[in-house]
Amino acid sequence: MNVHLPLIAILIALGYFGLKLSRVPTWLVVVLVLGGFYLADTFVAPAIDSGTKTGVSVVNGTTK
16 A cells, blocks of 8 residues: 655645744744745855855765
8 A cells, every 4th residue: 555645745744843843933934934935036046056065065074
């Protein structure tokens, strides 16, 4: 028996329990998510993408 669950349902469930367990204010999460969507459509997006990739590679220790 296979159960097919859409990704958005899993993300909503993880977000709900993450908010409940970490006790982060809901307004802060909303501001961060909306701010991310607004920044993704600006000229700053390539810099954010590059910085994120560089930061991940530094943390993972995969820099050359």
